[in-house]
Amino acid sequence: MxxxxxISIDQLKGVGPRLREKLxxxxxxxxxxxxxxxxxxxxxxxxxxxxxxxxxGVDAIIEGEVKVADIAFGKRRSLICxxxxxxxxxxxxxxxFSAAQKKQLTAGTRIRCYGEPRRGGAGLxxxxxxxxLLDEQQTATLDERLTPVYPxxxxxxxxxxxxxxxxxxxxxxxxxxxxxxxxxxxxRFPLSDALRYLHQPPAKARLSLIGEGLHPAQRRLAFEELLxxxxxxxxxxQQAQARGAVxxxxxxxxxxxxxxxxxFQLTGxxxxxxxxxxxxxxxxxxxxxxxxxxxxxxxTVVAAMAALQAIEQGFQVALMAPTxxxxxxxxxxxxxxxxxxxxxxxxxxGKLKGKARQQSLAAIANGEAQLVIGTHALFQEEVAxxxxxxxxxxxxxxxxxxxRLALTQKARPEDGHPHQLVMTATPIPRTLAMxxxxxxxxxxxxxxxxGRTPVNTVVIDNARRAQIIERIAHVxxxxxxxxxxxxxxxxxxxxxxxxxxxxFEELKTALPQxxxxxxxxxxxxxxxxxxxxxxKAGQTQLLVATTVIEVGVDVPNASLMxxxxxxxxxxxxxxxxxxxxxRGAIESHCALLYQAPLSRNGRERLxxxxxxxxxxxxxxxxxxxxxxxxxxGTRQTGLMQFRIADLQRDGDLLDxxxxxxxxxxxxxxxxxxxxxxxxxxxxxxxxV
Ligand code: ADP
Ligand code: MG
Numbered sequence: 186m187x188x189x190x191x192i193s194i195d196q197l198k199g200v201g202p203r204l205r206e207k208l209x210x211x212x213x214x215x216x217x218x219x220x221x222x223x224x225x226x227x228x229x230x231x232x233x234x235x236x237x238x239x240x241x242g243v244d245a246i247i248e249g250e251v252k253v254a255d256i257a258f259g260k261r262r263s264l265i266c267x268x269x270x271x272x273x274x275x276x277x278x279x280x281x282f283s284a285a286q287k288k289q290l291t292a293g294t295r296i297r298c299y300g301e302p303r304r305g306g307a308g309l310x311x312x313x314x315x316x317x318l319l320d321e322q323q324t325a326t327l328d329e330r331l332t333p334v335y336p337x338x339x340x341x342x343x344x345x346x347x348x349x350x351x352x353x354x355x356x357x358x359x360x361x362x363x364x365x366x367x368x369x370x371x372x373r374f375p376l377s378d379a380l381r382y383l384h385q386p387p388a389k390a391r392l393s394l395i396g397e398g399l400h401p402a403q404r405r406l407a408f409e410e411l412l413x414x415x416x417x418x419x420x421x422x423q424q425a426q427a428r429g430a431v432x433x434x435x436x437x438x439x440x441x442x443x444x445x446x447x448x449f450q451l452t453g454x455x456x457x458x459x460x461x462x463x464x465x466x467x468x469x470x471x472x473x474x475x476x477x478x479x480x481x482x483x484x485t486v487v488a489a490m491a492a493l494q495a496i497e498q499g500f501q502v503a504l505m506a507p508t509x510x511x512x513x514x515x516x517x518x519x520x521x522x523x524x525x526x527x528x529x530x531x532x533x534x535g536k537l538k539g540k541a542r543q544q545s546l547a548a549i550a551n552g553e554a555q556l557v558i559g560t561h562a563l564f565q566e567e568v569a570x571x572x573x574x575x576x577x578x579x580x581x582x583x584x585x586x587x588x589r590l591a592l593t594q595k596a597r598p599e600d601g602h603p604h605q606l607v608m609t610a611t612p613i614p615r616t617l618a619m620x621x622x623x624x625x626x627x628x629x630x631x632x633x634x635x636g637r638t639p640v641n642t643v644v645i646d647n648a649r650r651a652q653i654i655e656r657i658a659h660v661x662x663x664x665x666x667x668x669x670x671x672x673x674x675x676x677x678x679x680x681x682x683x684x685x686x687x688x689f690e691e692l693k694t695a696l697p698q699x700x701x702x703x704x705x706x707x708x709x710x711x712x713x714x715x716x717x718x719x720x721k722a723g724q725t726q727l728l729v730a731t732t733v734i735e736v737g738v739d740v741p742n743a744s745l746m747x748x749x750x751x752x753x754x755x756x757x758x759x760x761x762x763x764x765x766x767x768r769g770a771i772e773s774h775c776a777l778l779y780q781a782p783l784s785r786n787g788r789e790r791l792x793x794x795x796x797x798x799x800x801x802x803x804x805x806x807x808x809x810x811x812x813x814x815x816x817x818g819t820r821q822t823g824l825m826q827f828r829i830a831d832l833q834r835d836g837d838l839l840d841x842x843x844x845x846x847x848x849x850x851x852x853x854x855x856x857x858x859x860x861x862x863x864x865x866x867x868x869x870x871x872x873v
Contacts, residue, residue, distance in 0.1 A: 188360035189217035189353070190865060197352050199345070207339045212828075217862075219353040220380045221406075221828045222346075224333035226396065230299060231328050231388035237272030239302045239309050246327070247275060247311075248297045248319070254290040266290045268298070275302070276310040295319040330385040331392070350384050357381070365859050366409060368845045374405040398834045407830035408838050411620065413863035414827070415846040416856045418623035422473060423850070425593070425624075429601035430471035431500065431574055435463055439493040442526055447486070454632035455483055459490045461628045462606065466494050466575070472604040475622050478630030479800035480764025481637065484608045485515065487630065488577050489522055491606050496528060496555045500574025504558045505592060507580045509534045509710045510717055514739060515579070516558045523556060533559035533568065536710040564591040572597060575604040610761060610800075620832060620839065623846075640767040642775045642795045644751075653747055653776055654695050661699050661726040665771060666743040669729045670762055672750045682707040682731065688749065689729040700725040732762065741769030751777035752787040756807035759794055786810060808833065828863070 193215050194200050194208055213219055234245035249270035257265045264279040264287055277298060279286070290296070300314030335346035357377055366372045379402035386395065394400045398407075444451065451459065458476055465472035478484045492502040504519070506512040512534055520530045531554025533545050548554040552571030557563060576592045596603040607625060645653065657667050669692060671685040682705040689703040702725040704716045720728045721740050728743075732754075746766045751759060759777070767773035777791055793806045849856055 189220065189356060189362070190215050190862070192216040192356060194219070194349075197349060199348060204341070204345070207341050210339050211336075211341075216353045216356050219349055220357065220384070222335060222350070223383050223403075223406075223829060225336045226334050227331040227386060227390075227392060228299070228334060229388070229392075230332050231330065233297075233327070235272035236268070236270045236275045239273070239275060241302055241304060241309065244299065244301045246297060246299050248295070249275075251290055251292055251294045251296055253292055254287065256287070264290075268296060274308070276305055276307055277314055277316070278305065278310050278312050280313070289318060328388075330387055331390060333384055354381060354384055363858070365855060365862070366412065366845065366849075368848055369408060369841060371401065371405045371408045374401050376405070376409065378402070379405045398831060403829065404835070404838065407827075407835045408842060409859070410827055410830045410863050411835065411838060411842045412846055412849070413859045414620065415623050415842055416849060417860045417864055419846060419850050420856065420860065422624040425473060425602045426470045428471070429469055430604055431498070431600050432469040433466040433494050433498045433500065433574065433604070435467060436494045436497045439497045439526060439528075440490055443489065443493055443522065446522075446525060449634065451486065452483065452630075452632045452634055454478075454630045455487055458487050458628040458630055461626075462487070462491045463494060465626070466491070466604055471602040472575075472606065473625050474605070474628060475607045475609065475625040476628045476630065477609055479633065480610050480761055481633060481768060482630040483634055484579070484610070484630060485518060488579070488606065488608060489519065491575060491577065492556055493526075495575040495604070498574070500572055501549070501552060501554065501570050502556045502575045502577065503563050503570070503573060503592060503595070504556065504577040504579065505563050506558070506560060509536060509560055510713060511579065512558055512560050513714055513717075518739075519556060519558060528555050529553060530555070531557040533557060533562050534710070535560060535562050537562075561591075564595060568595070570595050572600065573603050574600065575606065577606045577608065579608050580610060610764070623843075636770050637767060638770065638772045639798045640763055640773045640775050642763065642777065642798075644777045644779065644791045644795055647749075647778050647780050650778065653778065654692065656776075657692075657727060657745065657747070658696055658698070660745045661696075664742075665745070666720065666723065666725075666740060667727045668743055668746040668765060669727060670746065670748045671729065671731055672748065672753050679707065684749075685729055685731050692727060692729060696727065699727050701727045701729065703729045705731040732758070739768055740765070742771070743768070744771045744773040745776070746774075747776045747778060749778050750780055751791060752779045752783055756790050756793060756803050756810065757800075759790075760800055760803045763794070 194205060194213060197216070200208070208214075211218075211222060213222055228244050230246055232246070233248050236247050236249060239245055239247065247268065247270065249268040252267045252269050252274070254264065254266040257263050261280055264282040266277040266279075268275055268277060277290075277300075296316055296318055298311055298314040298316040300311035302309040302311060304310070333347060333350065334343060335350070337343065337346060357380065362377050364372070364375055382390075382402040383395070383400075383406075386392075391400070395403065458478075462472065462474060462476075465474055476484055476487060478487075488504065492504070495502050504515060506515055512532075516530065516532050523530055529548075531545055531548050533542075533549065537545060545554070546568060549557050550569045550571060557570075562568070573596045576595075578592070593603050593605060607622075657669075660667055669688060671688050685703060685705045689701065693701045702716050702720060704713055708716075716725075716728075719725050723742060743766050746763060748754070748759065748762060754762075763775045766775060777794065779787070779791065783791070790806075790810060793803060797803055797806075849859070
């Protein structure tokens with residue numbers, strides 16, 4: 186449909202600079218975008234409904250004779266007009282009306298109205314219906330097709346959308362689209378027919394089917410869109426693989442030396458994933474693997490095993506974490522693990538300045554740092570690696586695809602593409618994984634290390650706050666530690682910090698016998714790190730925090746977490762937070778405080794969390810209650826925005842999508858045409 190993509194909206198009648206700006210906000214830049222802007226619902230102006238057959242909430246046209254029209258003085262003055270057609274009587278109600286209108290609507294006048302029946306004092310009523318008066322002989326014509334109602338919030342009226350879409354459909358007639366898929370039964374519905382059908386359905390269209398998004402025309406479009414996204418990701422993967430990679434033979438001694446000093450056995454799941462990774466690394470093509478594992482499943486050890494295989498062959502490894510706190514945690518951990526093996530661990534984050542930074546950069550450049558741990562500082566321009574072989578990315582959902590790609594540019598050209606290991610603690614439902622990570626192979630750590638006691642979760646009304654505070658005193662008196670997490674809906678760090686400060690003051694006063702500390706995003710990185718270190722060392726007993734502690738922090742002695750306003754957070758985020766306790770053998774608890782009254786959705790969310798400690802079950806539930814963008818955290822990154830497809834609704838298409846994608850992927854012209862049609866200039870997936 187390249188032709189239609191080449192026709193910008195400026196070329197359409199009625200589009201001036203102001204309308205153009207508004208259309209841009211909808212992502213509508215050209216004629217094809219307009220065609221992909223599908224109606225939300227339809228009005229049926231194709232037939233007259235007998236008044237006796239009107240249904241509550243279903244728009245309809247009626248025709249009848251005005252029986253009586255009068256002004257009613259109730260709570261609000263209104264013009265009331267009763268219309269009859271032999272099958273029943275309906276009331277028209279106008280809160281705003283002119284004297285002329287009142288005069289028009291005299292008894293005996295024939296009238297045609299369009300509106301939505303509501304329940305009124307005397308049966309069904311139409312509020313402010315559109316209407317027209319009919320002469321004795323006149324029979325006004327009816328529409329042949331249903332009338333589209335377009336999604337619109339930016340001040341573009343329905344009549345404007347309709348005119349624009351009619352123009353776009355006219356252009357579609359002049360520039361027939363190329364059918365790009367034939368492999369699937371849905372492809373029997375040509376693309377242009379599907380678009381025409383959905384913009385202007387025939388009178389007999391099954392609206393309930395369209396309403397559910399299950400009409401073949403919709404499925405046809407969703408299928409092709411999902412296919413295009415899948416192909417875009419496969420293309421990224423192919424491009425990476427075409428560059429090749431260094432072959433890293435299996436480790437002869439570092440891995441076993443590491444395991445000997447660990448003090449625990451790898452779980453069966455860890456062993457399986459480690460051998461999947463080891464097998465990838467041996468090949469002369471880049472590993473592109475996603476490791477999913479619930480909080481506490483032991484992903485870090487798996488990452489260490491992968492790193493050792495590369496280091497043993499003389500290559501450097503970069504490990505990137507999303508926050509400085511988490512990076513620091515990894516740094517301390519890996520130093521403890523690797524230095525006894527005679528290996529050196531480097532460190533690079535934004536806060537590292539001056540001489541220390543220069544030293545770090547030098548150690549990375551001359552290869553002295555065999556493993557480098559840091560934040561996105563690791564792939565800034567100024568960082569040169571001596572010989573990068575493997576990039577490990579922890580907590581993938583916090584990184585944009587661009588950032589992931591930037592790190593992969595750091596290998597020497599003759600070494601091809603670095604191997605890449607992505608670890609995520611957000612268990613991703615299968616449907617999402619197939620779509621969002623089609624470019625990655627997946628391994629799952631589906632077993633927790635032995636000896637963990639599952640966290641016991643309770644849901645408590647904030648009115649019982651005093652009881653919880655008493656409980657904290659009790660827990661700390663027994664030598665254990667406690668987190669108190671403050672949340673806000675607003676993304677604003679400032680407001681979050683404020684809420685945390687208030688809780689901090691409150692708890693300090695209520696629990697004078699305890700060492701209480703506060704950590705939030707507005708503090709200096711060094712300050713944050715010091716506070717965390719003191720908490721880890723057991724110097725403070727109660728840590729009041731914002732959600733900055735969400736990922737990775739590991740304090741096995743903490744056995745209680747209180748989360749304030751838990752109803753405001755997403756399920757997966759709550760599950761992540763909760764994973765900060767229950768890290769040792771001590772029985773641990775999580776108290777979800779909520780502000781009454783809870784919405785139904787809120788109650789359901791908190792219940793899901795109380796009833797399950799399985800991250801996958803929770804993620805599926807989260808997907809159901811909140812939708813994929815929130816679950817993946819992709820709202821910020823702009824990744825995976827579909828025009829038509831809906832991963833929940835169309836999830837059942839994904840198996841077929843994958844199959845067709847595998848067939849099409851070899852035909853690069855066809856593949857690129859599909860990508861161009863659906864993703865156009867959007868380049869998230871490009872640039873490897
Ligand atoms: P996550 O998957 O959330 O990143 P970590 O890698 O931080 O989990 O591991 C959580 C804790 O479990 C760490 O203290 C780690 O040392 C410990 N651990 C990991 N694997 C095992 C195992 N097989 N047996 C016992 N403890 C383990
Ligand atoms: Mg981790």
